Amino acid sequence: MPIQEQKSDDHFSLRDESILPKGESFESVTRSISNGKDAVKGRLAFRLSLLAALGMVFLLCVAVTHLFIRGIGIFGNNMPSAWGFPIVNFVWWIGIGHAGTFISAILLILHQNWRDSINRFAEAMTLVAVLCAAMMPLIHLGRPIVFYWLIPYPNSMNLWPQFRSPLMWDMFAVGTYGTISLLFFFVGLIPDMATFRDRAKSRFGQYFYGAIAGGWRGSARHWSANKTAYVILAGLATPLVVSVHSIVALDFASSILPAWHSEIFPPYFVAGAIYSGFAMVLCISVLLRRIFDFGRYITQRHINTMVYVMMSTGLIVAYAYLVEAFIIWYSQNPPEIQVALDHYTGAAAPVYWSVIVCNIVIPQILWLRWARCNSYCVFIVCIIINIGMWLERFLIVVSGLSRDYLMSSWAEFHPTLWDFALLLGLLGLFSFCLLLFVRYFPVIPMYELRSSIFKSKAHPKSSEVLS
Amino acid sequence: MKEQDPNLYGLMAEFATPESLVESARKIALAGYKRFDAYSPFAIDELDEILHCENSWIPRLALAGGLSGAAFGFVLQHYAAAVWYPQIVAGKPFDSIPAFVPITFEMAILGAGLSCFAALMFAYRYPHPYHPVFNVERFSLASQTGFFLAIEADDPLFDSVQTKALLDEMSSEAVYEIPK
Known part of the structure; x- marks a missing residue:
């Protein structure tokens, strides 16, 4: 890493660093990303x-x-804690996915060009996170082989799913979320795949x-069709950012357990989801x-802006903790x-x-410029x-689950080594898929950068969206 | 109209900048050509108007898909919970409409998303692996840095000599013949 670049990072100011480095051309963007x-x-x-x-995927x-x-x-x-690590992982991974949708859909509609x-x-992170999440409830079923009974289809048993159950809502919410995220990504x-096709040297690559x-x-x-459809898909993904984790929260809130039966859960879950998701996007960035x-291409300005979004949602999470205690x-x-x-x-x-300490106290350091x-x-x-x-x-x-109304149903939860193996294995799957993505796919959308260059030349002011 | 070479798809001009592509596309449209297309490595808003791109059918189809998805979601739940497998759970009515809202909503989004995607793929004619324009060697730059404009031979105004002359006098870098 050149020392000079490091310095310009440190003397960073929102006004003078544009989203794109100066002197980039269509050619240089295409070449350096490919x-x-x-x-x-x-x-x-x-x-x-x-x-x-790969080792963790093996695990x-x-x-x-x-x-x-x-x-x-x-x-x-075990009873009473029947959910344990698999559902913790499910909620966590789904939450991480939310930042990807927030960045790709909501920021597109709000014309935040820095998202390009x-x-x-x-x-890609969203897709892999949804994949990790969706595995969890399925393998956590007592009989995973019949997971497809969740899907409503005419069957010889004449049996239909229980549509009043939040677990069914979850199946539809996560299924829709995964599908729309995949379509949006695809x-x-x-256009970038066409660029890679035309630059590929090997027959296989072509x-x-x-x-x-x-x-x-x-x-x-x-x-022209792409522009129209992309905005519609973004518009459709936007309510999903809010609805998916709200429905996950309803799995809890619609029960009658003392710590779960609370109206604050849906917004509280959504804020937490965007918070943890942005933390993951920042790690990857x-x-x-x-x-x-x-x-x-991913400049200090991007890091700063993402930190601001993350810290703001972090404050919402802190507020939710306070309101929960107050209620x-x-x-x-x-x-x-x-x-x-x-x-x-x-x-507990x-x-x-x-x-x-992890969610409220330590992150406040990022309000300081040197920390960012x-x-x-x-x-x-x-x-x-x-x-x-x-x-x-x-x-x-x-x-x-472990503190129900009756003291007789109280019990502590003790994770086993297999719980940790699953957690670690999922982190491995997530990293493995993302590493393959970095190796074989364009990490940064080249056509959007070319378009930004064209627009910034045509209208010199348009790159200064943030200031 | 002169006899055309049956193996000629059309003529293609290459431009160095998006601005010259837009300018030439405008001139060709003014000259009365209908069957021509511009190729660029990113979306250029000005070309939509010149090429009369009309996409309002995509949002309409998405809306129709969304409404059908919502209707399907609701009817599915109604039939499953109240007709095919009526069962009293927690004393709730068979048609527990508030409980049907989340799935109806998700199905609306799914229906709209899938139909929007299907519409886009139809607009692309995806997958469409072969197209005569790929026969021009330099055209591989159209996905990277190059800007191209192709006039098809079946345009009523197309004439291999005159059209070539028209493309030549624009600020193009080169003009190629596109074999079929």
Whole structure:
């Protein structure tokens, strides 16, 4: 990393750093992003992380195989804590996906041009996160082989799913979310696949990218249809950012358990989802900047703006914690107060206070400019936020179930090694898919950058969207 | 009209900048040509008007898809919960309409998204692996840095000599014949 670039990062100001580096041309953007994927191949960091991720994917395969042979008794889930790690993971991964949709859909509609450099890998992150999440409820079923009974279809048993159940809503919400995210990602990918097709040197590359590009030739009529459809898909994805995690929250809120039966859950879950999702996007951005040399396109300005969005949602999360405590006090409902006291001083206190420290206290350092401009600092804080958000979901899932109304149904939850193997394995699957994505696909949408260059030349002011 | 070479798809001009492509496309439209297309590595808003791109059918189709999705979602739940498998759960009525809202909503989004996507793929004629324009060697730049304009031979005004002369006098870098 050249020292000069480091310096200009440190003396960063919102006004003088534009979204795109100066002196970029259509040619240089195309070349550096296409070559970027090949340059990645030779890097030791890339090979080592791919190897580590592959090892973790192997661990996931072992854990899932063992689960299918032995049943869910291998996990710590047991009555009353029937949900345990798989559902914690589900809620956490779905939440992480939300930032990708927020960046690609909501910021597109709001004409936030700075998203152009980060939307592609944020969308890829969403897809992989939804994949990780969707696995969880399925393998957590007692009989995963009949998971398709969730899907309403005419069958010889004459049986239909229970549509009044939030778990069914969840199936539809996650299914729709995954499908729309995939379509959105695919539509954006086609023009860049054509670029890769035309630049591919190997026969395999030409066929592979050519098959995805499907004969894209950049016709003005196709571009015009693309613009129309892309905005509609963004508009359709926008309510999903809010609805998917709201419906996940309803899995909890529509029950009658003391810590779960609360109206605040849907907005609280959505804020937490965007918070943890932006933390994950920031982690990936910092890695792409530092390890894979995409610092020219993912600038300090992107990092700053994402930190602002993340910190704002973090404050909403903090506010939700306060309101939750207030409502419990205001209700004067003994079981609710019991759960709250258990959080503050009881068995769940270590987890609760870790959540507060990880999600509320430590991240405030990012309001300082030097902290935002230090990649290591941003990376570490974002990892801490992700850990904090995972613990928050753990607190919700486990402490709600283990403190029911009757003392006779109280029991502590003890995770097993297989629980941790599954958690680690999913992180491996996530990293593995993203590393393959970085290796074979354009991490940054080239056509959007070309378009930004064209527009900034045509209208010099339009690149200054943020100021 | 002169006899045309049956193996000629049309003529293609290459431009160095998006501005010269737009300017030439405008001139060709003014000259009365109908069957021509512009190719660029990113969307250029000015070309929509020149080429009369009309996409209002895509949002309409998406709306229709969304409404059908919502109707399908609701009717599915009504039939499943109240007609085919009526079952009292927690004392709720068979048609528990508030509980049917989330799935109806999700199906609306799914229907709209899928039909919007299908409409776009139809507009692209996706997948369309072969197209005569790919026969021009330089055309591989159309997805990277090049700007091209192709006039098809079946345009009523097309004449291989005069059209070539017209393309030559514009600010094009080169003019190519497109074999079929």
